[in-house]
Amino acid sequence: MTTKWRIYCTQPGDEGWHSIWSDTAPTTCPNDPAHSVNPNSVNVVAVEREQFRVSPSFASISKSNNFQRVATFEYDPVFHGELRRVKLISNIDDVAGNYDLELYNVSTRTTLSTNNFANSNPDNIQTTSAISPALANKSLIEVNVKKSAGHPKSQVSIFEIIVYGDR
């Protein structure tokens, strides 16, 4: 879901441009696949790109149960476009372990996304699900991690956080 497309719906009552994030070009109206559309109207309006990287303030988490804040960053949609997701260079030193990553908007006190990661990616680059709806304003975002399962002494290490927007 790294490309934002738009397509022109010609259905009375819904006529106009409608957009959707997808890996492939849409062939139907995002609001209702039964709507009539102009198939020649499809075009790209935005692409997901790396905006900046954040170094964690805490590198390792060895306790479970509670989220621990590993980084905080400010995100301004005016400069970085729609906040899409983060990628995480990280690992857990336990083949049977896994951990949860939460993106939390401190400004509005809402959880943006929660994802569970295991140590199965050979590159140890984990990608969160897409954030929806988009941030309306400049926001302070917390990156919180907790160990979800694994040996009591296992550690989660966060090396770098890569923030993706559509600007």
Ligand SMILES: [Zn+2]
């Ligand atoms: Zn429509």
